[in-house]
Amino acid sequence: MRSIHYIQHIAASLNEGIAVPVTVNPRLRYGDGTCNALTGALALHPVYLDEEQASDMHLQAALLHELGHAHDGLFVVALKILLICAAFWVAMMSMSFAAHSVAPVLLGLIPVMGACGLAWLVTLGREARADTWARARMADFDVYKHLPGEV
Structure with missing residues (x-):
């Protein structure tokens, strides 16, 4: 199991070293995440805590997508x-x-x-802009954008 601290560390490294508050929200749909555009705080589905359900690459893709929302000026x-x-x-x-x-x-x-x-x-165009921002930072973003069990 991943810890929130570990996920926050990964998010900060993907965000050019800038700390990002990350929480887990079980009310989200499977594999979803959200970003508060005003504060930059991220919330992920609890599935990202489980390394067997979501690989590190899936976690990075989800974080990059949500960070793309935070960087959508x-x-x-x-x-x-x-x-x-x-x-x-x-x-x-x-x-x-x-x-x-x-x-x-x-x-x-x-x-x-x-x-x-x-x-x-x-x-x-908000989702497309977030995906474009993430693609520029992760070559295999489209491969890992969705979790294996996600429809």
Whole structure:
């Protein structure tokens, strides 16, 4: 069995020596992982703790894919813009309650809807960009991208 400390060490070595917080989340689907785009924290399925189910190469492919999400600057910028627009809209809602008018809410909805559209467009190629980032760092990425038992 691999330890979380060992996986964090592998993740840091794949991330040019920068430490990466890695946790295990049993609620993920088999072989899945997630990346928090704002913090860079990774979560992997517990299958990656078992060396018999997931080889070191499978672990590296999964970590590289998730690190690809963390290094996807386009998605991070879109997410920050979305959060800023949501905060702006909340401010407009509070102004509308104070002014007893619906106009600020409707005006504030325009940039929020634009940011939602932008975020949706950016997420369309998110998985492909993460795979491209991982392929550039692992020659056999496509061979090890999926675990042997994964459909």
